[in-house]
Amino acid sequence: MSSDDKVSVLAPLGNGLDKLIAASPIASVISNPRLPDNPIIACNRAFCELTGYDASYVIGRNCRFLSGPGTEPWLSETIRRGVEEHRPVLVEILNYKKDGTPFRNAVLVAPIYDDRDSLLYFLGSQVEIPDDSPGPSSTRRIRAAELVKGLSERQRQVLKLAADGLLNKQIAGVLGVSEKTVKMHRAILMERLGTPTSADMVRVAVEAGL
Structure with missing residues (x-):
């Protein structure tokens, strides 16, 4: 699927979770922690537009592909711990677009559970923080x-x-x-x-x- 698709899904998601990100203007993905390396199984058009990557590249990969030379390892570790401990995490981290352009990224990662309190997926969303903006995250x-x-x-x-x-x-x-x-x-x-x-x-x- 191309970045023109509103949402791209590798497999059908239960509970209408594909709709969770489809209409969002915020760049968003859903990953499956029950698969090896917690790969992305859905992404919306806003994510493809922000990062420059087509959905065909994004689906099946861990979000680490957004990391680069300047990405702060301690913030990557904060995200990793949040995923490991199944709790919401919000960090501002340096990521890279497909063309190599670095950007300050306000990343949210939050767990989604089923009716029996078992972890189903993670919701991830990204907001670019402009370089010339005085503390937009604040x-x-x-x-x-x-x-x-x-x-x-x-x-x-x-x-x-x-x-x-x-x-x-x-x-x-x-x-x-x-x-x-x-x-x-x-x-x-x-x-x-x-x-x-x-x-x-x-x-x-x-x-x-x-």
Whole structure:
């Protein structure tokens, strides 16, 4: 598949996870930790446009192909540990595009679980930080914190559990509410946070330090 495709998937993903990144304007991938070396199994058009790589190259590879001479090994290790410990990680790391152009990359990696609390996939998203921007990552974090602060306690609970990788049914069980109620809260959250997809909603939660 070419980078013109909205989302490219190596194999069908359960629970509609392919839709998790398809409509996102943020460069995003989904990887499968149950396969050797946690390869990417889906990527959206925004990822291909950001990195310059076609989906045919991206699918089946670990995200390490974005690393280069200046990539900070300690930040790569932070991502590796987050994956190993199944927890969300947000770092700003130097990566490289296909043509060799380096760029400062705000990378989010977050786990996604099934109904039995087994790890299914990892969601990864990338935002390029412009060189001439004075601390855009701080700006994003401040904006995210302000957005989250305006939510109700229940909405923050739903957002935190979603950011931890829980699915609607699991969130309902933790909070003692119906799955329908969780879906309602998620819809409200996406509207209030201005996020077009669940993946973008999760990124706001992590940027806010939730």
